[in-house]
Amino acid sequence: MKNKSKTTIKDIANVLNITPSAVSRALHNHPRISDKTKAAVKKVARELDYQPNHLASALRSGKSKLVGIIVAKTNSYFFSSVVENIEYELNKKGYNLIITQSNESFDKECRNIDALLQTQVDGIIASLANETVTFDHYNKIKEKGIPLVLFDRGENDIGVDYIGIDDYQSSNIVVSHLVEQGCKRIAHIAGYSHTRIYKNRIRGYRDALKKHELPEDEALLLESSLTIEDGREKMEQLLKLPELPDAVYAAGDYAALGALQVLQEHNIKVPEQIALVGFSNEPFTSLVSPSISSIYQHNKEIGRLVAKQFLLRVNDKNYKPVLHKTILEPELIIRDSSRRKHN
Structure with a gap:
């Protein structure tokens, strides 16, 4: 059988000449409904291509088993890897994800939250957009009393559970590595400092320069959106300086890739003349030539911990400890772009 319009419980009831409430109980395996009736109801439901109304069910039960996810970009390996691991853990507990992306837009992030709330999600997991500087939407x-867990961005901004890495320490690790390789004039292609993670990376960069008694030249610190185009533009800007840097630390791998392209176009040897380090350990960093050194953010562990914290919040209404914050130690994956050869 086939219906052009959406099949309802009443349609199934009419075929079997029973009440809609009996159909509903049969579909939910109610013990007072006979196995024969349950089998008949499920057979007709399949034939009519019946799709349960999860939103209506959520309104009745108070739980939709849906979790909203907001990420900056779905094509980022970091975000896709974190989401994959969140989904793996939450699927085991019967939850499904609704994944949205802000494209780093504040307005789109606001619309995403409104849409997820209208969908009656049981909770929201998010990483803030670069443009986000106010938090009324969060x-x-x-x-509304809906569990909210943030990761990567937002540690100190909203006062909710947070999982991420130590961005300040990441910069210290990168600068120390470059100093060990003999670099003395280190530039930083940064993210925008109004975003907490990039502010911390900039602060870590500045403090690491002081620790190693290296010059702080404002011309070597350039903020951007960290796209490939930004990496190209900022690298061209650095190459116009009277005194060139001998290393570039980019706060994102795509910006590092753009910088590498420009260096190669100018026949500048990497790392012999200018060393290069990125951030996020995107898959392409190991495939380009030279391969790009990069900070690894423990994507899988972040995803697992985010899911664990969400489940604690959503399943136990009495779980109200001090806000949970987990900061993981970053790891620098050293590759050819920053490994200078010494005789």
């Missing part, structure tokens, strides 16, 4: 989630 406070709206908290005011």
Whole structure:
């Protein structure tokens, strides 16, 4: 059998000449419904291509078993890897994900939150957009009593559970590595400093320069959106300086890739003349030539910990400890772009 319009419980009831409430109980395996009736109901439901209304069910039960995810970009290996591991853990507990992306837009992030709240999600997991500097849209989630867990961006901004890496220490690790390789004039293609993680990376970069008694030249610190185009543009800018840097630390791998392209176009040897380090350990960093050194953010572990914290919040209404914050230690994956050869 086939229906052009959407099949309802009432349609199944009419075929079997039973009440809609009996159909509903049969579909939910109610013990007072006979196995014969359950089998008949499920057979007709399949034939009519019946699809349960999960939103209506959520309104009745108070749980949709849906979790909203907001990431900056779905084509980022970091975000896709974190989401994959969140999904793996939450699927085991019967939850499904609704994945949205902000494209680093504040307005789109606001719309995503409104859409997820209208969908009656049981909770929201998010990483803030670069443009986000006010948080009323996130406070709206908290005011509704809906669990909210942030990762990567947002540690100190909203007052909710957070999982991420130590961005300040990441910069210290990178600068120390470059100093060990003999670099003395280290540039930083940074993210925008109004975003907490990039602010911390900039602060770590500045403090690491002081620790190693290296010059702080404002011309060597360039903020950007960290796209490939930004990496190209900022690298061209650095190459116009009277005194060139001998190393570039980019706060994102795509910016590092853009910088590498420009260096190669100018026949500048990497790492012999200018060493290069990126951030996020995107898969392409090991495939390009020279391969790009990069900070690894423990994507899988972040995803697993985010899911664990979410489940604690959503399943136990009495679970109200001090806000949970997990900061993981970053790891520098050293590759050819920063490994200078010494005689």
